[in-house]
Amino acid sequence: MTLRQRLLRTIMLVAIGLCLGGAIAALSLTQEQNSNSSGSFVNAAGVGGSYSLLDQDGKTRTDQDFKTSYKLIYFGFTYCPTICPTELQKISRALQNLSPEQSAKIQPLFITIDPERDTVAVLKKYIELFDYNLMALTGSPEQIEAVKKAYKVYAAKVPQGEDYTMDHSSFIYFMSPDDQLLAIFRSDDTAKIMSEKISATLN
Ligand code: NI
Numbered sequence: 569m570t571l572r573q574r575l576l577r578t579i580m581l582v583a584i585g586l587c588l589g590g591a592i593a594a595l596s597l598t599q600e601q602n603s604n605s606s607g608s609f610v611n612a613a614g615v616g617g618s619y620s621l622l623d624q625d626g627k628t629r630t631d632q633d634f635k636t637s638y639k640l641i642y643f644g645f646t647y648c649p650t651i652c653p654t655e656l657q658k659i660s661r662a663l664q665n666l667s668p669e670q671s672a673k674i675q676p677l678f679i680t681i682d683p684e685r686d687t688v689a690v691l692k693k694y695i696e697l698f699d700y701n702l703m704a705l706t707g708s709p710e711q712i713e714a715v716k717k718a719y720k721v722y723a724a725k726v727p728q729g730e731d732y733t734m735d736h737s738s739f740i741y742f743m744s745p746d747d748q749l750l751a752i753f754r755s756d757d758t759a760k761i762m763s764e765k766i767s768a769t770l771n
Contacts (some may be wrong), residue, residue, distance in 0.1 A: 616718055616719060616749060617714075618718075619715040621706060621711055622705065623705055624691040624692040625692065629703070635746065637673060638674045638742070638743065640663075640675075640741070640742055642678050642738075643723070645681055645685070648734070651738050654755075656678060657698070659676050659759075663700055673770060678691075678704045679705045679715060680704070680706045681716060681721065682734050683706050684709070686706050722736060723735070739752050739753065739754060740752070740757075
């Protein structure tokens, strides 16, 4: 095998590994949904849990701070070139489709899966890109690991030249004020689908 062939083979194996990781993470969520619900409205026991993190102003935030709000929670990282910004924009459009009274009941949260690079200062700059009341949360690697586990989030570092990127599952969790999972929205769920389901739940 030439060097080029060996390189290609390595890249292919890594790609297969990443896809499998993502597929397994997606599968465990799907199975939970099937056993508990119809459609993508779910009452999945075991998704969610307590956490203590820092917001974009360095203020400690725990799950207890959001007990009066519905939540739309997205896990991602600020260096993500496409999927994370697309999903965060989608949340903005979904909220715009709701009445002001409805959207006031919802706290959108962006939780980083890349705490090494996504510091408080980085998150502060990042959420300025979005035109709604998005709150961004980071923490120590241990704190992020705990919240990822609670929400069954898959994320893994992937070397990229001298640097790295993150492979991660991409779900928007719609949680009730008392942290019951109401729905999971996937990348192919549109803002319209989201706002219809949210609206039906709030009324
Ligand atoms: Ni991403």
